[in-house]
Amino acid sequence: MNLTQFHHLPVLPANIVAIFKQNRAEIMFDGTVGGGGHAEMLLETGVGSQMYIGIDRDPSALVAAQARLERFGSRVILRHRRFSDLENLLGELGVRAVDGLLVDLGASSPQLDVSERGFGFRTSGPLDMRMDPTSGRSLSDYLNVWSHDELTVILRDLGEVPGAKMIAQKILDSWTKGALRTTGDLALLIERAAPAALRKRKVSPATLVFQALRCAVNNEPEELAQLLVTIPRVVAPGGTVAVISFQSLEDRPVKHRFRELTGKAAPPRGPAALLRATTPVLFEEITHKAITPTAEECERNPRARSAKLRAIRRRM
Numbered sequence: 307m308n309l310t311q312f313h314h315l316p317v318l319p320a321n322i323v324a325i326f327k328q329n330r331a332e333i334m335f336d337g338t339v340g341g342g343g344h345a346e347m348l349l350e351t352g353v354g355s356q357m358y359i360g361i362d363r364d365p366s367a368l369v370a371a372q373a374r375l376e377r378f379g380s381r382v383i384l385r386h387r388r389f390s391d392l393e394n395l396l397g398e399l400g401v402r403a404v405d406g407l408l409v410d411l412g413a414s415s416p417q418l419d420v421s422e423r424g425f426g427f428r429t430s431g432p433l434d435m436r437m438d439p440t441s442g443r444s445l446s447d448y449l450n451v452w453s454h455d456e457l458t459v460i461l462r463d464l465g466e467v468p469g470a471k472m473i474a475q476k477i478l479d480s481w482t483k484g485a486l487r488t489t490g491d492l493a494l495l496i497e498r499a500a501p502a503a504l505r506k507r508k509v510s511p512a513t514l515v516f517q518a519l520r521c522a523v524n525n526e527p528e529e530l531a532q533l534l535v536t537i538p539r540v541v542a543p544g545g546t547v548a549v550i551s552f553q554s555l556e557d558r559p560v561k562h563r564f565r566e567l568t569g570k571a572a573p574p575r576g577p578a579a580l581l582r583a584t585t586p587v588l589f590e591e592i593t594h595k596a597i598t599p600t601a602e603e604c605e606r607n608p609r610a611r612s613a614k615l616r617a618i619r620r621r622m
């Protein structure tokens with residue numbers, strides 16, 4: 307895939323630049339560098355003046371990022387990694403803490419649009435959905451092992467899919483009969499299985515099912531949870547953290563963790579209250595409420611529609 311094929315418009319660009327420019331993050335960690343959209347803008351404004359570490363689990367994204375960010379020279383360090391592995395990576399690079407940490411969650415436009423990646427329901431491709439096609443199990447591999455109960459929980463918890471139990475059964479029946487071969491087959495099956503009332507909803511049942519399956523195949527909730535736990539261990543005093551999420555399943559844990567880190571979480575009861583009383587509040591809010599895109603941005607970039615940006619700063 308070349309750079310022109312890797313077309314992804316960065317979301318909330320001006321807000322991201324404003325947040326990181328403010329503390330002039332010298333060592334920047336971009337956990338979802340993708341094709342380098344945010345990275346290019348940040349580097350242009352002087353963020354990452356010492357080091358801009360960009361990682362992605364998708365090797366094709368890194369090829370695009372490499373070409374786009376070449377002109378910034380050796381301060382850009384790109385690695386094929388998952389952001390849950392951040393602490394190990396910093397250890398390997400000899401970096402103790404970063405001044406800026408950005409993650410822009412979810413899939414990139416090329417992942418969703420290139421049918422061979424098997425993410426999209428508007429195009430027909432293999433049942434894959436791996437962000438990193440070089441490792442892990444594809445959706446087909448999982449369909450060979452998931453039980454009906456497991457698939458129901460995935461659809462319900464990761465996609466909030468109405469009728470999850472029934473749709474899980476239809477998917478597994480069709481898979482066992484050999485009638486489910488492509489993402490197109492899957493989209494058609496969901497379309498036929500979903501009750502009429504569901505088909506009229508704003509978010510289509512296929513969107514919800516594909517979202518749930520993608521999250522499960524890529525272990526997305528665990529990746530995010532691991533990163534959120536790591537924050538106080540890797541962010542330097544004065545350092546900034548920003549997370550862009552695209553669905554409530556991602557935004558909820560971010561909101562909750564940021565509240566914890568800024569001392570804004572609801573007071574715990576029982577023995578946990580004692581623990582809270584002795585836990586120092588290391589961070590402060592930058593965004594009190596999540597920042598969302600303007601109508602003009604949504605018009606220009608419809609994929610930005612559901613974006614929510616939250617940011618915190620570590621106290622000096």
Ligand SMILES: C[S@@+](CC[C@H](N)C(=O)[O-])C[C@H]1O[C@@H](n2cnc3c(N)ncnc32)[C@H](O)[C@@H]1O
Nearest residue numbers: 316338340341342343344362363364388389410
């Ligand atoms: C929305 S795109 C990022 C776009 C990028 N910010 C830009 O402006 O070009 C999300 C990227 O995150 C990557 N990704 C998702 N989960 C990841 C994880 N746990 N570790 C590393 N990369 C991940 C995906 O492969 C994808 O390329």
